[in-house]
Amino acid sequence: GQQVQQSPASLVLQEGENAELQCNFSSTATQLQWFYQSPGGSLVSLLSNPSGTKHTGRLTSTTVTKERRSSLHISSSQTTDSGTYLCAIDTNAYKVIFGKGTHLHVLP
């Protein structure tokens, strides 16, 4: 079936370092969304990026559609960036598939 694989599963950084999160998917994605979930919190949409490169604040997402992969780059990480980052794809249907997430820990 359709799958979304995220890597790494867990990432520990020192404050100020950059983070690179990867998302690989097995089907053509008509929509791709990155979400952030704070510990014990709900999901907040960060970026929608089905193709190309998008920036918002310290976040940059690059999606290469034909290679079925997307990345999320977080520059100058802060302790408040700690949490889980989820990648989700919509394959031209209503059933969006989520990855299991990357757990990011930013140390002071």
Added chain:
Amino acid sequence: GGIITQTPKFLIGQEGQKLTLKCQQNFNHDTMYWYRQDSGKGLRLIYYSITENDLQKGDLSEGYDASREKKSSFSLTVTSAQKNEMAVFLCASSRGANSDYTFGSGTRLLVI
């Protein structure tokens, strides 16, 4: 801006009990979703509704019922709570296929 509200925020039930979770959105979104989130398993789709009066089963629909009472509200019922069950139920809405999702803050369920 709009908001998507889930009630209750915390739900403690007893084994075998029927439990209902509610979700309301004021985005005027057509499509609404119920997901279950378990540690280590990611989000799994339980039910979704493309528009008012529509219901579609997700991958995890067994043991659940859903009801789209009106465009703005979507309820989920756990038909028979399982002992020691602990999960977060997340409601989301979107304008439709290929549109961004907005999530509610979740209902945390514990069955004793």
